[in-house]
Amino acid sequence: MIRLAQPADAGSILNIYAPYISDTSFTFESEVPSVTAFADRITSYLTNWPWLVCEINGNIAGYAYGSRYRERVGYQWCVECSVYIHDDFQGMGVARALYTALFAILQQQGYRNVYAVINLPNEKSVHLHERCGFKWFVTYDHVGYKLGKWKNVGWWQLVINEYNHEPAAPVKFSELDKTPLLSLFQSAEKRLRLK
Numbered sequence: 001m002i003r004l005a006q007p008a009d010a011g012s013i014l015n016i017y018a019p020y021i022s023d024t025s026f027t028f029e030s031e032v033p034s035v036t037a038f039a040d041r042i043t044s045y046l047t048n049w050p051w052l053v054c055e056i057n058g059n060i061a062g063y064a065y066g067s068r069y070r071e072r073v074g075y076q077w078c079v080e081c082s083v084y085i086h087d088d089f090q091g092m093g094v095a096r097a098l099y100t101a102l103f104a105i106l107q108q109q110g111y112r113n114v115y116a117v118i119n120l121p122n123e124k125s126v127h128l129h130e131r132c133g134f135k136w137f138v139t140y141d142h143v144g145y146k147l148g149k150w151k152n153v154g155w156w157q158l159v160i161n162e163y164n165h166e167p168a169a170p171v172k173f174s175e176l177d178k179t180p181l182l183s184l185f186q187s188a189e190k191r192l193r194l195k
Helices: 009-024 035-048 094-109 125-133 179-189
Strands: 003-005 051-056 059-068 078-085 112-121 135-148 147-157
Touching: 003 094, 003 112, 009 035, 009 051, 009 059, 009 078, 035 051, 035 112, 035 147, 051 094, 059 094, 078 094, 094 125, 094 179, 112 125, 125 147
Parallel strands: 078 112
Antiparallel strands: 003 051, 051 059, 059 078, 112 147, 135 147
16 A cells, blocks of 8 residues: 555665665665664655655555755755665556655645656666656766766656746645545555556
């Protein structure tokens, strides 16, 4: 089932994320945070953006969240997204299901653009995001360094709302009406391919 993340999920989520930090350059984060620090991160993010988990048979199979794009107020209608899936649940549609729910919420909040930032090469992530409707628009060459290599980072964009004049500021997630979330989650769960 898809649901909102809670600080109590931090340990399970960190079990998914920690190998990406220590063993890959898919994230430029270099030190695995403590469970307490990660729980605080979840709480902090949930003020402004959704953070979702997919739970299968009592295990966190994956998670996805939105985060700030840039600081300046003129960028406030843009948001970045991230998704991570546990190795045991790869190929089951978990990422698509989480993203379906996440983007629907971000749309309700009033965001226009969702950006995926992908450290390259990462064909699996590129394929996922393009299947979800993202379009590549730029690659920054040698923009980051990790695990002994200079890395290229590609940017993909998904438009989720119209660009109308005089747009209202996006609604903070903590202030969003949560009533529709259950049906939204149930709809997104239909993308899961459980064995």
